Amino acid sequence: MAATPVSTEVVTLKLNDRDVSATRGQTILEVAREQGMEIPTLCFLEGLTPWGACRLCMIELKGSPKLLPACTTKAAEGMEIVLDSDRLKKYRKMILELLFAERNHVCAVCVSNGRCELQDLAQKNGVTHVRFPYRYAKYEVDSTHDLFRLDHNRCIMCTRCVRVCHEIEGAHVWDLKGRGIETEVVADNNLPWGQSESCTRCGKCIHACPVGALVEKTTAVNEMKKRSGFLPYLTTMRENRP
Amino acid sequence: MSKPKIATCWLDGCSGCHMSFLDMDEFLVEFAQKVDVVWGPTVDPKEYPKDVDVCIIEGAVSSDEDLHKLEMIRSRTKILVSLGDCAVTGNVPGMRNALKVPQLFERAYVENAAVNKRAPNWGVPKHLPTARPLHEHVKIDAWIPGCPPPAKAIHFAVTELLAGRIPDSTEYTRFGK
Ligand code: SF4
Ligand code: SF4
Numbered sequence: 415m416a417a418t419p420v421s422t423e424v425v426t427l428k429l430n431d432r433d434v435s436a437t438r439g440q441t442i443l444e445v446a447r448e449q450g451m452e453i454p455t456l457c458f459l460e461g462l463t464p465w466g467a468c469r470l471c472m473i474e475l476k477g478s479p480k481l482l483p484a485c486t487t488k489a490a491e492g493m494e495i496v497l498d499s500d501r502l503k504k505y506r507k508m509i510l511e512l513l514f515a516e517r518n519h520v521c522a523v524c525v526s527n528g529r530c531e532l533q534d535l536a537q538k539n540g541v542t543h544v545r546f547p548y549r550y551a552k553y554e555v556d557s558t559h560d561l562f563r564l565d566h567n568r569c570i571m572c573t574r575c576v577r578v579c580h581e582i583e584g585a586h587v588w589d590l591k592g593r594g595i596e597t598e599v600v601a602d603n604n605l606p607w608g609q610s611e612s613c614t615r616c617g618k619c620i621h622a623c624p625v626g627a628l629v630e631k632t633t634a635v636n637e638m639k640k641r642s643g644f645l646p647y648l649t650t651m652r653e654n655r656p
Numbered sequence: 657m658s659k660p661k662i663a664t665c666w667l668d669g670c671s672g673c674h675m676s677f678l679d680m681d682e683f684l685v686e687f688a689q690k691v692d693v694v695w696g697p698t699v700d701p702k703e704y705p706k707d708v709d710v711c712i713i714e715g716a717v718s719s720d721e722d723l724h725k726l727e728m729i730r731s732r733t734k735i736l737v738s739l740g741d742c743a744v745t746g747n748v749p750g751m752r753n754a755l756k757v758p759q760l761f762e763r764a765y766v767e768n769a770a771v772n773k774r775a776p777n778w779g780v781p782k783h784l785p786t787a788r789p790l791h792e793h794v795k796i797d798a799w800i801p802g803c804p805p806p807a808k809a810i811h812f813a814v815t816e817l818l819a820g821r822i823p824d825s826t827e828y829t830r831f832g833k
């Protein structure tokens with residue numbers, strides 16, 4: 415059997431003027447994180463298929479007029495990439511502000527206050543206030559499940575719940591309904607979650623959710639601790655199955 | 657040189673931000689020596705002066721009275737600072753915004769009342785359709801998020817302002833802190 419030439423397996427590229435090498439097939443995000451270089455992400459969760467929805471991880475590729483999402487863009491030979499230009503910082507701030515303006519994230523009365531990825535990213539990216547008018551639209555809170563609660567006011571449409579339930583738990587309870595700003599996550603065929611026959615009550619979606627949208631019922635303000643660290647572990651187990 | 661004139665204002669908030677201000681403890685002594693506090697809930701004067709340097713405002717804009725006050729303050733003040741999540745985001749006062757005002761009154765004064773089941777119709781300011789952050793009504797120059805913002809964040813912001821700089825308090829506070 416002919417050995418595969420090394421050049422097809424390893425590519426070299428530049429991240430912020432740093433020369434790095436990557437395995438073919440790795441995403442820009444994976445390469446950057448291996449190098450200890452930070453790119454903010456929200457819909458990405460290690461262990462789940464990248465989705466490319468939130469656009470927070472956008473990077474600049476030399477020669478491309480478009481910005482590209484680092485979580486879904488594969489590293490290729492000779493790429494020259496910028497991770498944190500003023501333009502990228504400006505857009506990242508804007509995306510975070512739009513997420514806050516779209517639904518009702520009243521952080522002060524949220525069970526995830528202090529442990530929320532959206533809140534952390536806002537602080538890290540210099541969001542002191544939201545320049546867009548708040549919509550203050552009405553959203554439901556689904557408390558029909560005996561263990562868990564879904565608060566649509568706080569959902570940011572990252573689909574981490576959809577993917578973890580489908581890809582890891584294999585139950586596929588969650589889907590999206592509607593379009594654009596009307597989009598919402600739904601259990602089964604738009605049933606109250608408590609009536610879902612497919613939910614195994616495993617709790618994976620609770621811990622995959624980056625904000626206070628999916629939470630345990632018994633938690634009060636500031637109390638919800640999320641643990642998503644189990645995901646890469648489960649994924650690796652599945653991939654290495656004999 | 658005369659001391660900078662500082663005011664503070666309490667709109668639709670719980671006064672927690674003013675409490676956090678008072679939590680600056682010994683710095684308040686230094687603060688009192690460096691500035692003149694010319695108006696606000698902690699001092700006497702009734703009339704807002706014409707040439708205030710900085711006004712730090714707590715609370716959302718929820719009523720016509722809040723709005724008049726805010727516009728008056730804007731026209732007489734160089735630098736306006738939104739203090740706390742109600743002023744910065746609408747926060748808890750804004751949780752009524754998905755309801756119309758008559759529905760809100762029904763819920764607060766009739767459905768959830770044990771006695772005297774009726775909404776007040778005199779002597780209280782008129783509600784605006786929604787409670788909103790200050791910067792959706794007037795120009796704001798600096799923001800200190802948090803519910804309430806920690807005293808450290810306020811201390812930092814005030815120190816920066818006294819040094820003639822516009823503070824960026826993200827290192828010390830965030831939404832919901
Ligand atoms: S608890 Fe488990 S099975 Fe039920 S919706 Fe969440 S991830 Fe799916
Ligand atoms: S419920 Fe949570 S995990 Fe699901 S889409 Fe909304 S924010 Fe993401």
Ligand code: FES
Pocket residue numbers: 454455456457458465466467468469470471472483484485486
């Ligand atoms: S993390 Fe890449 S698009 Fe959301």
